Amino acid sequence: MNQNKVRILVVDDDPFITKMLPLKLSSRGYSVETASDGAEALKKYVSGAENIKLIISDMNMPVMNGLDLMKEVRKLDADIPIIILTVNNEISVAVEAMNCGANGYVLKDGNILTTIFTSVEKGLEEYYLKKKNTQLMADLAQKNKELEKSNQELVKLNQLKNKFLGIAAHDLRNPLTSIRGLSELLVNETFGSLTPEQEEYIRIIHTASNDMLMLVNDLLDVSVIEGGNLELKIKKGSLTKMLEDRIKLSKVIAEKKGIVIHKDFPELPDIMFDSNRIAQAFDNFAGNAIKFSPLGANIYVTAKQEGDKIRVSVRDEGPGLSLEDQSRLFSEFQRLSPQPTDGERSTGLGLAIVKKIIEAHQGTLEVHSLLGSGSVFSFKIPMETRGPKK
Ligand SMILES: Nc1ncnc2c1ncn2[C@@H]1O[C@H](COP(=O)(O)OP(=O)(O)OP(=O)(O)O)[C@@H](O)[C@H]1O
Ligand SMILES: [Mg+2]
Incomplete structure (x- = not known):
């Protein structure tokens, strides 16, 4: 802190104080103004408000007392430190002054020329901290504004990305479907038999186009979903029936790896959901x-009613997740x-996508997994779900 620039206003009708305090304070590098009553002090404060950083004021003075001076100054600056000077039998007045916004008081006793420094330093320190805090809050508000602006820009860019993604994926889907379909016809030798080499390459085309189609989908x-356009087609139906159908299809894929899928669930009541x-x-x-x-592991599928919700879980004996x-x-x-x-596809x-689908059903997802001990993935959806909250 550069004390040379700190100007203090000392207000007292006692000439000893207005003489001695300035002498002492100047010796510590402060510059000091004096006034012998509240009115004179207020005048000086108003004309030099830019510079005066602290006021030391007596309470009982002619024309305008310390309390009124303080009230007037507070109207102009809520933070400037004001230290009250008081004599022993005026402690209650000092307390009243503190309640009205004084920052501290100093007893006019034999030690005043020492104690005043502690109060002045403490008052100034608080003042600068408060000012710094106010500045920080203003900076923070400004930064928040900037953040909000860049957030809005990001949201716009994200929407643009989704739009682009949608158009690109959509336009790729038709040609890919044709390539996959036609290569399937060729693989099945619909147009005549293939040499082993032709068959090998057409199979590669078929698999690649199939993978690409899934990725594009x-x-x-x-x-x-990201564009907020996931529309559920909610209908009443059997979740267990749907699960049984899907498990049959999964079993075909699992068998190729010697993996066995076990299912264990009762017939559950029909629920409202988007079956697809x-x-x-x-x-x-x-x-x-x-x-x-x-290869050769087990997978366990369960489904059960929990209150007014249904939980579907898939447990595996895979590597687990950290x-x-x-x-x-x-x-x-x-x-x-x-x-x-x-060597399966992994995008x-x-x-x-699962998360968005389950959230659209107002459901929840859970994962329980231990590295090296397999994983359990489950979702829980309300039986009477009506789709996403509007
Ligand atoms: N049951 C599981 N056991 C171990 N790891 C898993 C399991 N399920 C998912 N993971 C890990 O989480 C990642 C993300 O899974 P996610 O289903 O989103 O993508 P993916 O299966 O790799 O590709 P996609 O589903 O798009 O074809 C996986 O790549 C895998 O590393
Ligand atoms: Mg996956």
Whole structure:
């Protein structure tokens, strides 16, 4: 702190104080103004308000007393430190002054020329801290404004990205469907037999176009969901029937890896849900369990009623997930430590889509996993879900 610049106003009708305090304070580098009553002090303060950083004032003075002076000054500056001078029998007046916004008081006794410094330093320190705080708050408000602005820009850019993603994925879908369909006809030797070499290459084209089509479909889903356009087709139906159908399909894929899928659930009451979307969510759970489990492992599918909700769980004996991996599972494009065990496709989009589907059903997702001990993925949806909250 540069004390040379700090100007203090000393107000007292006692000439000893207005003589001695300035002498002492000047010796510490402060510059001092004096006044012998409140009115004179106020005049000086108003004309030099820029410079005066602290006021030391007596309470009982002619014309305008210390309390009135303080009230007037406070109207102009709520923070400037004001130290009250008081004699022993005026303590209650000092207390009243403190209640009215004085920052401290100093007794006019034999020690005043020492004690005044402590009060002045403390008052100034508080004052500068307060000013710094006010400045910080203003900076923070400004930064918040800027953040809000860049946030809005990001939201706009994200919308643009989703739109672009949607258009690109949509336009790629038709030609890809043709390539896949035509290569399938060729693989099946619909137009005549193939040489082994032709068959090998056409199979590669067929598999690649199939993978690309699935990726494009996922991207289209992301663009639709992120764009806030996921429209559920909610109908009353049997979740268990849907699960049984999907498990049959999963079993075909699992068998190729010697993986056995066990199901254990009772016939549950019909519920309101979007059967295709929930099937998509389940397929991702089951697909992941198959994809990341070692050959010959087991997968357990359960479904049960919990109050007015139904929980579907898929447990596997795969590699499990670290806590770090678990925290990233449901964001887009997260391919984590576990890798497919048989060269399967892995884009890292599936669980992000599942999350949106389940949330649209006002449901919740849970993962319980221990590194090296498999994972349990489950979702819980209300039986009477009406789709996303508007
Ligand atoms: N059951 C599981 N066991 C171990 N790791 C898993 C399991 N399920 C998901 N993961 C990890 O989480 C990542 C994200 O899963 P997610 O389903 O989103 O993507 P993906 O299966 O890699 O690709 P996609 O589903 O888009 O085809 C996976 O890449 C894998 O590392
Ligand atoms: Mg997946």
